[in-house]
Amino acid sequence: MNDYILETEGLGLRYGAFAALGSVDLKIRRGSIHTVIGPNGAGKTTLFHCLTGERKPSSGNIQFAGTNITSQAAHKRVAAGMSRSFQITSLFQNLSVHENLRLAAQGRDGLGALSFWYSDQHRREHSDKADEVIERIKLGAVADTCAGELSHGQQRVLEVGMALCSNPQMLLLDEPTSGMGVDDIPVMTQLIAELGRDHTVMLIEHNMRLVMSISDRITVMHQGNILIEGDPDEVSGDKRVKKAYLGESGS
Numbered sequence: 716m717n718d719y720i721l722e723t724e725g726l727g728l729r730y731g732a733f734a735a736l737g738s739v740d741l742k743i744r745r746g747s748i749h750t751v752i753g754p755n756g757a758g759k760t761t762l763f764h765c766l767t768g769e770r771k772p773s774s775g776n777i778q779f780a781g782t783n784i785t786s787q788a789a790h791k792r793v794a795a796g797m798s799r800s801f802q803i804t805s806l807f808q809n810l811s812v813h814e815n816l817r818l819a820a821q822g823r824d825g826l827g828a829l830s831f832w833y834s835d836q837h838r839r840e841h842s843d844k845a846d847e848v849i850e851r852i853k854l855g856a857v858a859d860t861c862a863g864e865l866s867h868g869q870q871r872v873l874e875v876g877m878a879l880c881s882n883p884q885m886l887l888l889d890e891p892t893s894g895m896g897v898d899d900i901p902v903m904t905q906l907i908a909e910l911g912r913d914h915t916v917m918l919i920e921h922n923m924r925l926v927m928s929i930s931d932r933i934t935v936m937h938q939g940n941i942l943i944e945g946d947p948d949e950v951s952g953d954k955r956v957k958k959a960y961l962g963e964s965g966s
């Protein structure tokens with residue numbers, strides 16, 4: 716089996732004359748926590764959207780688990796084992812944590828889940844999956860609480876839980892700590908580190924303490940391209956990274 720679960724080659728996306736992504740060659744090793752960092756506007760979110768299928772690249776290709784998925788629809792990528800975290804705005808605020816997760820598990824079955832013949836067996840499986848994920852994300856104490864009544868930090872944890880319901884091989888997390896209070900960040904940090912034990916995790920993240928403590932590999936982007944890639948020690952000590960974040964005055 717190939718060591719890399721995801722590989723991009725020459726991946727680019729242009730908005731008119733502007734290259735939001737230049738030509739990105741990225742390799743993500745199976746079972747690793749791989750973080751993409753970079754200053755504002757570096758192209759991280761654009762890359763993320765190309766990987767999940769929300770944006771169509773203008774050039775290059777993407778291989779996932781040995782298959783070329785460059786033109787594949789987002790839902791097919793989920794079925795193939797790639798799952799992105801949901802946004803708080805996609806949580807059902809008036810439904811409990813358990814119900815949100817049960818529906819996310821049901822979503823795996825697509826339109827089949829709406830069928831009259833959809834069996835009680837399936838419904839039980841989805842409920843069991845929700846219970847399993849609740850334990851994993853440690854939200855057992857609020858399993859019956861409406862999502863809308865959770866703290867912001869708990870809602871963000873639930874978003875990650877929703878992504879786990881499709882049994883992904885690879886999880887993509889877009890700024891999982893954004894908007895979180897400092898007290899909630901260690902919980903998210905620990906959750907991602909634990910998920911990294913049996914998933915490949917790719918994340919975009921600005922919180923450097925989290926990034927440096929849990930990443931196996933870090934890719935630094937700048938102006939739509941990869942500036943450098945390395946382990947946390949290599950990246951944190953690299954002058955080019957400081958310069959990219961601080962601008963020319965950082966040299």
Ligand SMILES: Nc1ncnc2c1ncn2[C@@H]1O[C@H](COP(=O)(O)OP(=O)(O)OP(=O)(O)O)[C@@H](O)[C@H]1O
Pocket residue numbers: 730733735753754755756757758759760761762
């Ligand atoms: N729909 C769009 N049309 C034109 N330009 C866009 C569009 N979306 C993004 N861009 C530009 O592409 C560049 C890369 O944006 P992107 O959101 O990928 O950066 P980012 O690294 O995720 O930044 P941040 O950390 O601020 O979220 C930015 O200059 C942005 O203004």
